[in-house]
Amino acid sequence: MKNSSRRSFLKTATLIAGVAAVPVTFLSQEAFAAKVAKASMQYQDTPKGDAHCSKCVQFIPGKSATAQGTCKVVEGNVSPNGWCLAFTPKA
Numbered sequence: 001m002k003n004s005s006r007r008s009f010l011k012t013a014t015l016i017a018g019v020a021a022v023p024v025t026f027l028s029q030e031a032f033a034a035k036v037a038k039a040s041m042q043y044q045d046t047p048k049g050d051a052h053c054s055k056c057v058q059f060i061p062g063k064s065a066t067a068q069g070t071c072k073v074v075e076g077n078v079s080p081n082g083w084c085l086a087f088t089p090k091a
Ligand code: SF4
Pocket: 043, 052, 053, 054, 056, 057, 058, 059, 060, 070, 071, 072, 073, 074, 078, 082, 083, 084, 085, 086, 087, 088
């Protein structure tokens, strides 16, 4: 009887630990994957002075220098000539 109760307890504890770990992992991935809407960053498809996406550390280039790329901060495609409030110049 004692072994049966102990086994049952261990199975239950393992199940609870497993279920609890799933949402934490899911939330962590979601938090890192989240990007900001273009409108909230005042994104525009044109440069702001000399500042534009292809000079920004957040820019991920497309297939060519003129192709649309993506951004680590702003959702969707962005123009290499675009700009937003999060512009951070490359060193
Ligand atoms: S943070 Fe703004 S300026 Fe920089 S690449 Fe993304 S959209 Fe362009």
